[in-house]
Amino acid sequence: MKVLAIYGSPRKNGNTAKMLDAALSEFPPEAEIKRLYLADLNFSGCCATRDCKTLGYCPINDDMQQIYRDLLWAEIIIFGSPSQFADVSALIKKLMERTWWMKGALRNKIGGYVITGRRYIESTINTLHAFMLRHQMILGGSGALGYTFTEMGGLEYDPLALRDARYTGRRLVELYQLIYGNKN
Numbered sequence: 001m002k003v004l005a006i007y008g009s010p011r012k013n014g015n016t017a018k019m020l021d022a023a024l025s026e027f028p029p030e031a032e033i034k035r036l037y038l039a040d041l042n043f044s045g046c047c048a049t050r051d052c053k054t055l056g057y058c059p060i061n062d063d064m065q066q067i068y069r070d071l072l073w074a075e076i077i078i079f080g081s082p083s084q085f086a087d088v089s090a091l092i093k094k095l096m097e098r099t100w101w102m103k104g105a106l107r108n109k110i111g112g113y114v115i116t117g118r119r120y121i122e123s124t125i126n127t128l129h130a131f132m133l134r135h136q137m138i139l140g141g142s143g144a145l146g147y148t149f150t151e152m153g154g155l156e157y158d159p160l161a162l163r164d165a166r167y168t169g170r171r172l173v174e175l176y177q178l179i180y181g182n183k184n
Ligand SMILES: Cc1cc2nc3c(=O)[nH]c(=O)nc-3n(C[C@H](O)[C@H](O)[C@H](O)COP(=O)(O)O)c2cc1C
Pocket: 009, 010, 011, 013, 014, 015, 016, 017, 082, 083, 084, 085, 086, 087, 116, 117, 118, 119, 120, 121, 148, 149, 150
């Protein structure tokens, strides 16, 4: 079971990371879990030259090249995103744009997410769903939201957040077992 966890908040130890860690805590010990902290990586959004259309790959030489390898390696991809200005974080949006050339390459990978925020979270959810459906991934999880108040506090005000995040993890494991049986 190859799991790629994409930490999409600029804050590596914030609410979103706690939600993602809770989801990951439900994976069995045999699972190979790779954690990607986007805040540590140096990559741009899509430059829209459309060179990838002729090349069949993205020619921008930055840390996204390693992320491509990780995305291709993974059987389960789980995003953690804060809602920032009513959408996924800019870090996640950049990653999404850069997968434009990968048509079909993520097909049938199991995808899930956890998000944090309080307002306008619907568009954050919508962007994550659109990404996974556009790539023909298998959308799983349970739509876990950690309800946070930026200035007043974090997940401690939402007693259900970490429980829901763990449920998302369990659901992704369940989907994996349905599809792959007990292969690890
Ligand atoms: C630039 C910026 C924009 C934000 N926009 C929203 C927003 O539109 N809706 C919302 O509910 N929270 C918004 N927030 C609050 C974060 O989503 C919230 O604090 C989140 O839990 C932060 O996650 P973190 O602790 O992992 O960084 C924003 C925060 C930042 C820094």
